[in-house]
Amino acid sequence: MNNHQRSFFFNVDWITVLIYLALCTIGLFNIHAAVYDENHPHIYDLSTSSGHQLIFIISGIVIGSVILLLESRFLSALSPAIYVVTILLLILVLVIGRGVGGNQAWIDLGGGFKLQPSEFAKFATCLLLARYLSATNVKVTDTKSLMIAGGIILLPMMLIKMQPDDGSTLVFCSLILVLYREGLSSYFLIIGGLLATLFITSLMFEAWQVVTVVVIAAALLIFMLKRNRTMVLKLLIGTIISIGFVFAAKPLYEKALKPHQRARIDIVLGLSKDKKHVGYNQNQAKIAIGSGRVWGKGYLQGTQTKYSFVPAQSTDFIFCTVGEEWGFAGSVTVMGLFLFLLLRIIQIAERQRAPFSRIYGYGVASIIFCHVLINIAMAIGIMPVIGIPLPFISYGGSSLWSFTILLFILLKLDSNRMGMNWA
Template sequence: MNNQRGFFFNVDWITVLIYLALCTIGWFNIHAAVFDENHPSILDLETSYGRQFIFILTGLVLGTVILLLESRFLSAVSPALYVVTVLMLILVLAVGRGVGGNQAWIDLGGGFKLQPSEFAKFATCLLLARYLSATNVKVTDPKSFLIAGGIILLPMVLIKMQPDDGSTLVFCSLIFVLYREGLSTYFLVIGGILITLFITSLIFNEWYVVIAVIIVTVLAAISIKRNRPLLFKVIVGAVISIGFIFAAKPLYNKGLKKHQRDRIDVVLGLSQDKKHVGYNQNQSIIAIGSGRVWGKGYLQGTQTKYAFVPAQSTDFIFCTIGEEWGFAGSVTVLGLYLFLLLRIILIAERQRAPFSRIYGYGVASIIFCHVIINIAMAIGYMPVIGIPLPFISYGGSSLWSFTILLFILLKLDSNRMGINHA
């Protein structure tokens, strides 16, 4: 089946329509978020909303080009793409432009900037899929696991050095790809336990948490006393957990900057917001709540109109949706994301080639992580870490990278009945 037939007949157009819907919603809400009465036209190229229109059009061109590529090319070029993005991440540390405290951007001139960390996401997904789909590679094998972990960890370290904690955290979501490919559930359980212990150790006195761990361990030991191997693992796990509990606060104090700790302390209720470190979040929550059921109407949001919420066209774009379109609009957007994620998983599961399936789960993991963190940040359930809402937040790098991420999967899916991409 040739490329033209694959393009017209085999592309998952339902996913394309969801993509277009989200891009359109983003465009109109960027217009609302930074509306300028001197430039009222949504197509005015001197404004952010005018530039977003250009980003959407160029994104569609990128998507079309990807759909016309050979599927085998996407697998073959993945190592080169990964190397290029890693080099860009190194370059940005030397010549990058600081925005919002992060040295994460390369200035291209003319008001345009490039954020390499965004493009590192699809490059990492491609190389990870290529490696895990190779013959004799099993994620349960320690060597294979370490190599796969290294593919994920390298860009994470470079992005952390910028420092861009939001993008760094997104790469952690790729653990779900490893889990789908056979990684033991114990790793997810252990990760969940460590996160829980870390948070509870910050909220409560360490000794209270240690006593709780000891009680749980004793009860578990009594119930499995005849299973000595499992009993041994439980005891070792308890010892490690207790050590981690006492290390939590030193790691927290030394691993994060003061303004980051202040934001987390406010979210966890450990301190009052006397320094107004939670101002952005508080204004975002007010904006979303004021929209009530049906919203105030397009361009009628007072929190939006008077710019109470900083970064409202980027990190806090969801509060514009909440204020002007209300609960109904917010649920509609969440529904579109849910539909998109379910569609991506469906596409991933119907692939004949392991490479395509693994890549599909990478796409789902990254988009899911972005949506959850961004919206949780906007409604006050997570500290502000600066992460865009996929296809909706303003920005060329973000929109293009998510477009490339998604359309590569659509291309692989359009050719699923043809060649094996692994």
Template sequence: MNNQRGLFYNVDWVTILIYLALCTIGWFNIHAAVFDETHPSIVDTSTNYGKQFIFIMVSLCIATVILLLDYRFFSALAPPVYIITVLLLILVLVIGRNVGGNQAWIPLGGGFRLQPSEFAKSTTCLLLARYLSGTNVKITDRESFFIAAGIILLPMILIMLQPDAGSTLVFCSLIFVLYREGLSPWWLITIAVSATLFITSLLYNQWIVIAVLAVLAGLTIFLNLRNRKIMLPILTGLILCIGFVLAVKPLYNNVLKQHQRSRIDELLGITTDLRGAGYNVNQSKIAIGSGQLWGKGYLQGTQTKYSFVPEQSTDFIFCTIGEEWGFAGSVVVLGLFLFLLLRIIAIAERQHMVFSRIYGYGVASILFFHVIINIAMTIGLMPVIGIPLPFISYGGSSLISFTILLFVLLKLDSNRTGYA
């Protein structure tokens, strides 16, 4: 009992306070986003803001249970909980409920639904940490790399079949975990170059892009004439880049769905459709901009009150913050997220167990991706891919999964000086 008491008091309370602040901010802004004058009470369980209160209470109970468990529990159960999540992802493809074009929810009754893809993030982080912390496992070894990649790719493929492109892309952030554990930086460079070529190939004629690549390769070879060893890698890279550029348009037109292409075209300025694909983002930017410095005040947002922005309590919750709390309120929220992410990285780095460190970076990567993409989406810097803002957007699966993700790390951290 004394040991458990000591471990409980070793929990990082600063991180917990940030978590509670973000949950509270989310709850009040959900109340503002879907406020119903006939149900003014913020704890009215017949409304979404009342349900969010229930989700917060359930999340706090789960967080408490996690903090009372033995830290060895999470490493030991990583494989079975991962398998259970994979089975749920398969099950949702069979009996799942289709909402907004995605078959991602399992109905539970009483108006509640379970979204397995949200929980797959934490279970994937656990199994990835379990595997990479194993004896004689090095990410630089081909076998270890492919096993680690397989752990990440399996839930990605199942989620993509729903299809839920947003949740699928979240798993790509785990490449930062692999990089932290020794993956070559060339993988990150390859991803950055691929993204750049993808965008430029959509914006400009593919032959112009290829000509520019050829000129850059030629200049590089000319400036390094004495180093003949560099010629083959440059020519190989040029051929691969040309092949990628030629494949962009066919893949873009035949793999992505029409609404996905429309959102990307709108973002890149290829087309302008403020009544169609660009409507949500345009209304979101209007809402955020109208808040100016201090905002219009709680429950006073006109864009929010008259429901100009669809999905405003979920994917577009940040525009409620921008409209009612202004630039100042937005900076506070962004500051809390920045502080939380820096705190998580610091927690990860101070771990004595490799498992805990790897898991910590997994938590940081997933939260970073969600925050950056969600906010960039609402201000028109990224295409709309439908992912929630952690701890703030409405949704039980989202809040509970992020709570589990964070508090498992806090439990591991609380035992960092007492590993056996």
């Protein structure tokens, strides 16, 4: 082994690689449990979903290894081309895409294999966003720079929304955390949080009740800041906008979302009872997770899993299998691994010398965090059902490969961080 190979070997963050392999292994065993068939009892049986996932994992490891052998500069240089190709695929899927679960999100490649471009759009967007924000004289505090950065994020979002894939669309919103890390004013996050709060409360209460609270709160703040005319003026403008938003919330809610989407949200917020069994998936998911109690029912012993009470149990609701068969202990272990992975990614991002690598690292953390948060929150019933996979654990080649590429690009950048001061 020469010095270059030895340096490469020791510079790769193997702790992150081990977490990745652990999550993939957990996913493989839970997929096997979710689709277990006594006529095909072996986890490596290629006629089953677990057999397919094993191939996806092996090929994912190969893809990750190839990425680690690439020249780091190519990743930045090729980011515009990768982004353009992904955008073209997102347009193509709207033309020839195959519908699955109500979404026209897949391109049929033949042989039973389907490609989901929206999954690959995540790392493509992170790459181009990092390339742009790391350029000289680009600052998110500048309106023009912020609009261009926003455009990079919004373009794939709009195309994915047209499929329509609301879950994947929502994930791209997490990239605002990247902009915040690079200097975006906290006012944007505060305003976003306030608008989200107003929106939810406007659905739960009458408009006049919400407006009354807003006016009283604004009056108290104005009284406290009456000597600061600039702040008083901003508060008055903000109050007027908030009142208008409150009255517009329900009409917007009814027009922007489909009936089944509104029904899911209404059930979570307690605005209606589930008389039509719209929340069947979520109810069964909560039953499955709750039935596992502390230590679980044991591997391959889950009754909710075995009798397929939970739809999409190997994909969107894979966490139910974890909860039922591994119990609270297993669920906490899986969530702990994800927390460890996210903290590790942030640590990797912060130790980069090149802005491109740091920005990309925060993009990786944002995407994975959003997926984990929404998927698990959906499974335990505190968020409405949104079809997005649990990273590295849910069944699917496109999902596993895209997350593998997303993560291993960061590992490659990190392995060469001491020699990177460009961008």
